[in-house]
Amino acid sequence: SPGPGYREPGLDALLARALAGGRLRVQSAPAPAAFHLIAVPTPLAEGRRADLSAVEAAADAIAPVLRPGDTVILESTVPVGTTERLAMRLAAARPDLAFPLRGGGSPPACVHLAHVPERVLPGRALHELVHNDRVVGGLGAGCAAQAAQLYRAFVRGALMPVDCRMAELVKLAENAFRDVNIAFANELAALSARFGVDARAAIALANRHPRVDILSPGVGVGGHCVAVDPWFLAQDAQDAAPLIRAARAVNDAVPWRVAAQIRAACARFAAPRLTCLGLAYKPDVEDVRESPAMAIVRTLLAEGLPVVICDPFVSEVPEGAVRRDAAEAITAADVVAVLVPHTAFRTLDPLLFAGKVVVDPSGLVRQAARQADTPLFV
Ligand SMILES: NC(=O)c1ccc[n+]([C@@H]2O[C@H](COP(=O)([O-])OP(=O)(O)OC[C@H]3O[C@@H](n4cnc5c(N)ncnc54)[C@H](O)[C@@H]3O)[C@@H](O)[C@H]2O)c1
Structure with a gap:
């Protein structure tokens, strides 16, 4: 969400309908289920590294209720390799269950793992949840197909099955792309000021070139995605x-x-x-x-x-x-x-x-x- 007190347009009504219809139950501890989604915050910790404590806490909470054949999907934005580490954490907590290996086969009746990064824009979340394309990154053979079953129920965009590392990298690349391009616009604004040129007018004119699309300068980059995720790639x-x-x-x-x-x-x-x-x-x-x-x-x-x-x-x-x-x-x-x-x-x-x-x-x-x-x- 974009912060405390924020109300996503249309969400309250949708939530009320789901609750009244008995299709949504809310409780404070995970229950047995075929699919478990983890979508917890992943802020920046000391040393500009991802703070994965909420992901770890969520994994520890899910572990006791896991059953053979269940699917665990990580939606939080995470550094490359996190889905594999998540599987290892779950496997350590549940030695009685089988888990897949990245790039390898999935043992019969194993727990499936996938990274399906979130891409919605707050304010348009309900529309984009349905219409955006999604990368579905499986850990082992069959994991992406298993996770895709859930998304096929509500996504009208394309579902792109890939390896979990690919999905992790793609999400980070999207936000780092924004950051790098905004940095260029900001640097251009500083240079323009130095040369006594109006930066916005210069950018508008440069963007008349058919293959140039410079973003807008501003006061910097904030929020919990674009200002944070590039560090997950670099860490x-x-x-x-x-x-x-x-x-x-x-x-x-x-x-x-x-x-x-x-x-x-x-x-x-x-x-x-x-x-x-x-x-x-x-x-x-x-x-x-x-x-x-x-x-x-x-x-x-x-x-x-x-x-x-x-x-x-x-x-x-x-x-x-x-x-x-x-x-x-x-x-x-x-x-x-x-x-x-x-x-x-x-x-x-x-x-x-x-x-x-x-x-x-x-x-x-x-x-x-x-x-x-x-x-x-x-
Ligand atoms: N909000 C977006 O539009 C968006 C878009 C793309 C990616 N993401 C990524 O998705 C993830 C979640 O972002 P968000 O904006 O929904 O976060 P958020 O701050 O709204 O938190 C999501 C939920 O996690 C719960 N939570 C916090 N710690 C927990 C724990 N230890 N165990 C269980 N639940 C816990 C919170 O109570 C909250 O309900 C982040 O990794 C973010 O980068 C978000």
Whole structure:
């Protein structure tokens, strides 16, 4: 989920129907079943390695109820090799059961294991759960086919049977691809600023090339996927991942650069009144996990700058900051920093920004002014 209190559109009604119809039972301990799905968090631990403690706890909880022929499916995003280690953990807990070997045969009546990584976008989860293609990574012969039986019941996209290591790598590759490409956009923004060129206009023009598709620069990369998963790919092969590590460093440095811009803007005033628009890790969600906007606000607060925050999705702000309505907070500010381009901010009257010093890495104010045909004052 994208964070505490988040409500996936359509999920409440679907859940209520399933519960009322007796098709869904909720309990605190695993029960015997033909399929066991593990979809627990896999955050980053010390040393930029995956924290697999929730996966291990889930495996330990499932082990006692496993029966011959059952299928265990890992949906969490994990480092390559985790499905094999999961099988070894289950085998150690249940020496009475048979388990498959990767690339080898599956003994008769063995427990099947598969990695079927999740790809849904929060906010569109119910649609994408059905329509996205899925890689189904089996551990031993027959495991992928066994797991695919479950997904065939509700997936209309293609199911692609592969080996579990392939599935683990593919999922990590998808998120590392995003990270590397966002890093390029962010680096281009820094270079453009150095050369006095408007980065967004430059990117829009470059993207007119039929084989160029540069992403948008911003205040950095957050959330519990794109900012985290590239490390899962690099953690056991640091020497083979220079580009992925560099992209992480580039994206991690952006909040500090934006904080420096805001600090410089505030230095023009004796007692600067600063308003920051947005705290979430991306537009239109309330999730603040690994949020670059949050890192920027915390840095500014630690340096003693008073910060007013506007975010229609996030109700809790860091200690020392004040939360206010956007229009009111912009009007009262000397400096306005647009940290997250929430859709709600796009409809703000561009005239509100007149006379303000605006730090706007995502180009929201510039775009709004253009759309409203208001001359630009920033
Ligand atoms: N949310 C997404 O859209 C999405 C997309 C792609 C991949 N993923 C991956 O899926 C995994 C789960 O992500 P999420 O966003 O659903 O996580 P989440 O933070 O919403 O947690 C999922 C559930 O796991 C439960 N949980 C936590 N620890 C547990 C434990 N030890 N035993 C049993 N249950 C436990 C939580 O109570 C929660 O209900 C992660 O690896 C994530 O990277 C998520």
